[in-house]
Amino acid sequence: MPIAELDEEIVSHRLFADEARARVVFARLRAEDPVHLTQAKGYPPFWAVTKSADVAEVERQNDRFLNAPLVFLLDCEEYAQRMKDTNGTGQYLRTLVNMDGAEHRAMRGLTQAWFMPHNLKRLDALVRSRATEMVDLMARTGECDFAQSIAPWYPLRVIMSLLGMPEEHHPDLLRLTQQLLAPHEDQQQRSSADLERAKKQAFGAFATHFQALIAQRRAEPRDDLATLLVQAQIDGRPLGPQELLGYFLIVATAGHDTTASSLASGLLALLQHPDQLARLRREPALLGGAVEEILRWASPVRHFMRTAQEDYVLRGRQIRKGDYLMMCYPSASFDEEVFPDGHLFRIDRTPNRHLAFGFGVHACLGQHLARMELKAFLAEFLARVEDVQIDGPVTLVASNQVSGPRHLPLRYTMAAS
Template sequence: MLERLDDRIADPALYGDPAAYDEIFMSLRRDDPVRWTSPAGYRPFWTVTKYQDIVEIERQNDKFINEPRLSLNLIEDEERVRAGPGRGTTNPMRMLVNMDGAMHRAHRNITQSWFLPTTLRKIESDVATLAKEFVDLLGARGDECDFAEDIAVWFPLRVIMTILGVPRQDDQKMLRLTKAILGSTDREITSGASAGESRRRAIEEFFAYFALLIADRRERPTGDLASVIANARIDGRPISEMEAVSYYVIIATAGHDTTSASIAGGLHALLEYPSELEKLRRSPELLPLAVEEMLRWVSPVRHFFRTATDSYVLRGRPIAPGDSLMMCYPSANRDEDVFDDPFRFKIERAQNRHVAFGFGVHQCLGLHLARLEMKAFFSELLSRVDHIELAGEPAWIESSVVSGLKHLPIRYAMRK
């Protein structure tokens, strides 16, 4: 029985079934909040399910580091990466999300200022214009659509590609490659290809694409973020092509996928709780609070790993040097010790200290942009839709790392 539970924790299908996930992780929070987990085909790890434990770990970024294991992958896939140019790490690329210490700070500083509220205020009107464009697209589709597939994925993708400097005609390619990496364990998305093979092909295609972009921006720099990254210097030296491409990949993938999941999941929550939807319609000034509740509710980043650098005791469990710990963010955001009535969606929730963006020095670089996009989109949507309801069964991506709705059929009537 215990082994079967371990296998469920690692099974991507669990993350495509929110009710089953909540049932299992509620039980873990109550009975085994720091669980030694040994699923078949995976190296073992500690499953950390409670809010305060995750915050305790994330605060101590010198004792719990990102290298060498960032996320849950089969042993065979990890060994394939180790045998490549990964320098013994299980991470296929050297990206911001798997760096630590001074290296992480230096690379984060390259683009940090671009994602601060003071800078983002300069593009508020551009984001609002794009929000209008995609709500226009919703209206042009008639009175039914798959909101997740037809609208939610495209709006934040175009926002981040505009910032990055990628032309609109390449949006489909960027979305396809993002799905191949972040949705590589979902059978519908990969059409039967193995997760490792799907990721490998997508990464190769990303590298080929962004290598050309680097060469162009180094020869002809513009004011876009691609130029900033391509011409960045750390400790007086230009960053390498590999560093620049890896930076592009994390911005191009994480820069839109989690936001699209939060927009689709946020709308689904409003439809599941129609009294909250009506409250938001009557009081649009509640939108900033509603966005925070959507983020808590959806928690699109399902986990990241940390590795202990020394012996540690967490909730009475002896953590050994080299042990992996799986930070389960959706579980933390349902923690009964932190959130009142956590399984209810409440747009006026006060003191909403969710960890949907992580916590500490590795907190998501684009959190302010995500909030800006969500506010812009829902402000536009709710002002222009008279009626909206579910038109079928929603479906979630089967992925233990980043997940969200892949299908959200809706029926609606636009305001005349």
């Protein structure tokens, strides 16, 4: 089969509902055409960048390859609708991921220190108490659909607690996030323009939630991330309403579907590799390594796009100014040049230079928090949940943006306390 026949799969959301097939497609691309000009019906042409070194080479040169105007691939119909709805900017709300250069540096600088491990340490108890609550919830039943009733709720509750969002808003915020990040799930019958309209409505609903929180923190400042943002200044001026909303939106959305997908994928991987699960139970000191391997294995952010600002030669392929490039993180995390035995799930893998968190100036701002959450949950889970079995069909979310298990039915017993 000629490599061009993979183009329809590369753009398809459904590819990520079939993990084995996705691995085959990317392995072929890495072997035969690692910087691949993808020309799928209904999509703008773009370069699929599938090797770790090439993703890093592009992301390192953030002045040559910009995040603006769009970081997720849209089909031509979605693109047209998006541009119409956003007066040609491509963005309903500007967030960190859409910014470049000095603007990005200044905006990211506002919270960079807050997201570093030395500051996050003080949140350890909060994160662990959220993990305990989730395992308490599991304990009530002896069975659950982990991907539906546990994984999405845990990081949601952590991040919403960190932002200080009242608990009664959490279910709605979960629904809205899923609408933004996996809009194609169960909606294959809807047109791209309809999906874009639904996304626009979701942005509006988010804004309503956060405007109330912003007003509240202005009136009564606290020692939390929301207050930090409300009081933040760049060159002596406070953030404008749209800038503030954009910041809340990116922290809220980037912070939970990704972590939830990693958690469910990680648990699934451990259950599919019982020797690794048994070893982790025996050697809890391997938890940090297990989390890195889970992140590599899951790589739940399926791609981000970059736009070339000038002509450039990447691995011998002539990229032209204005070309669109897809950073294929799940592929980079399985690149044979970095991981000769990458098809093996190994909790003792060192070094583990995966690209699940991206690379360079845009590398995940919340990566230390995500690691902390995954470690806290797994520690609690391993200590209290025994004899875990997969108890029904496992399915994956069909999205090429952020995805992982959609259903992960489990049966288990709790350890005697």
